[in-house]
Amino acid sequence: MTIEVNGKTLETDEEGYLTNLNEWTPEVGTKMASDEGCELTNNHWEVINFLREYYDEYQIAPAVRVLTKAIGKKLGADKGNSKYLYELFPYGPAKQACKYAGLPKPTGCV
Numbered sequence: 001m002t003i004e005v006n007g008k009t010l011e012t013d014e015e016g017y018l019t020n021l022n023e024w025t026p027e028v029g030t031k032m033a034s035d036e037g038c039e040l041t042n043n044h045w046e047v048i049n050f051l052r053e054y055y056d057e058y059q060i061a062p063a064v065r066v067l068t069k070a071i072g073k074k075l076g077a078d079k080g081n082s083k084y085l086y087e088l089f090p091y092g093p094a095k096q097a098c099k100y101a102g103l104p105k106p107t108g109c110v
Contacts, residue, residue: 001014003016017105021102023102043088044100047088051101051103063094063106064092064095067085068082068093071085
């Protein structure tokens with residue numbers, strides 16, 4: 001499968017995750033979200049950028065429990081809870097946000 005962004009065709013797996021993480025740009029994340037009917041807000045980008053930093057540090061995409069806890073530590077309890085994250089990413093905060101962030105599917109996600 002592929003996604004086209006700014007005239008460039010990028011390879012994705014069967015679930016829409018980028019196969020080459022180095023090809024990600026914010027425009028790619030915006031296009032992926034748009035294709036799923038989601039318009040990214042500053043709150044979405046806060047989580048997406050957090051995930052990218054987390055991945056750079058640990059070389060793994062966090063599962064939803066780890067993500068929720070880590071976001072709470074960094075962004076505060078009002079954002080570090082499942083309810084808030086599911087409002088932003090209804091198809092699963094870790095799974096959907098990682099896709100938009102150009103990261104691999106988190107381990108433990110089905």
